[in-house]
Amino acid sequence: MLNNRRLGSRIFDHAILVLGTLAMCLPVYGLFAATTHPAGSGIRMRLDPGGSGFENYGNFIVGSAGFSGDITAVTMLWNSFVLGAGFAGLKVVLALLAAYCLVYFRVRFASLIFWILIFTLMLPLESRFLATFTVVAQLGLVNTHGGLILPLVASGLGTLFFRQFLLTVPDALLESAKLDAAGPFRFLKDILVPLSGPTAAALFLVLFVNGWNQYLWPVMVTSDEAGFTVVRGLQFFGSASLTGAMLAVAALLPPALLVILFQRHVVKGLFDGSH
Incomplete structure (x- = not known):
């Protein structure tokens, strides 16, 4: 009787997961199926794939648009990748260094500095765009990758994650490093960075998606x-056009x-902390 209940519970759980997966993936498939039909058929959600997928996506990859002809799929994907990777990578490095200083150095008003960083999480990112744009324009970084990435690299969230992780690192490791005559940089490079790997990887993925989706x-x-x-x-293209879809x-x-390839690292880094 108990085994039957467990089997029924598992079947019910898996049915919920399957239905949830279908509910999330079906709209994406419907959009993809719509892009495989001829350009003149209009864009609407459909489940039947068409026979023009290779032709449409071939033209999409090699085609160009815009007044200057510089808008191509490859260029836009590359720009988004640079923004996402630079955004995430620099945020992770800066957050780790900030947390390292707050935890392992006698910084005056360290607690106050940390809570100010946490307070920035309450402010929408868009609330400081106008002032930030003025600085970027004065530095001549408009229309550059540096102008896209550098103003967004400070991360209170990343500092919070790394600080909480570093507080769990045993003090014995620090004492062993001191006995081995390891300085602060060597302690960071040889001990803390390898230990922080799962946390850094998980945070990088989350921030990459955030940077990839930046619009304003x-x-x-x-x-x-x-x-x-x-x-x-x-x-630029609009959601009703074939190119936009x-x-x-x-x-x-x-x-x-x-996310699919590194989901285990995300779960381990954010919730397990690798310790």
């Missing part, structure tokens, strides 16, 4: 068509693949 800041800081990101391209499908693939 790229709109403000890039007026050159060669600097358009995927999300900016969606606004294919761009929406392409925009989903890199973040989805990263």
Whole structure:
């Protein structure tokens, strides 16, 4: 009787998971299926795949648009990748260094500094865009990758994650490093960085998706068509066009693949802490 209850419970649990997966994936498949039909058939959600998928996506990859002809799928995907990877990578490095200083150095008003960093999480990112754009324009970073990435690299969230992780590192490791005559840089490089690997990987993936999906800041800081990101391209082409629909499908693939491939690292880094 008990085994039958367990079997029924498992079947019910798996049915819920399957239904939830279908509910999330079906709209994406419907959009993809719509892009495989001829261009003149219109864009609407459908489940039947067409026979023009290779032709449509071939033209999508090699085609160009815009007044200057610089808007291409490859260029937009590359710009989004640079933004996402630079955004995430620099945030992780800066957050780890900030947490390292707050935990292992006698910084005056360290607690106050930490709570100010936490307070920044309560402020919407868009609330400081106007002031940030003024600084970026004065530095001549408009229409550059540096202008896209550098103003967004400070991360209170990343500092919080790394600080909480570093507080769990045993003090014996620090004492052993001191006995081995290891300085602060060597202690960070040889001990803390390897230990922080899962946390850094998980945080990188989350921040990469966040950077990949940025819309307002790229709109403000890039007026050159060669600097358009995927999300900016969606606004340019519109959701009702075939190119816009294919761009929406392409925009989903890199973040989805990263999350699927490294989901174990995400769970381990964010919830297990590798300790």
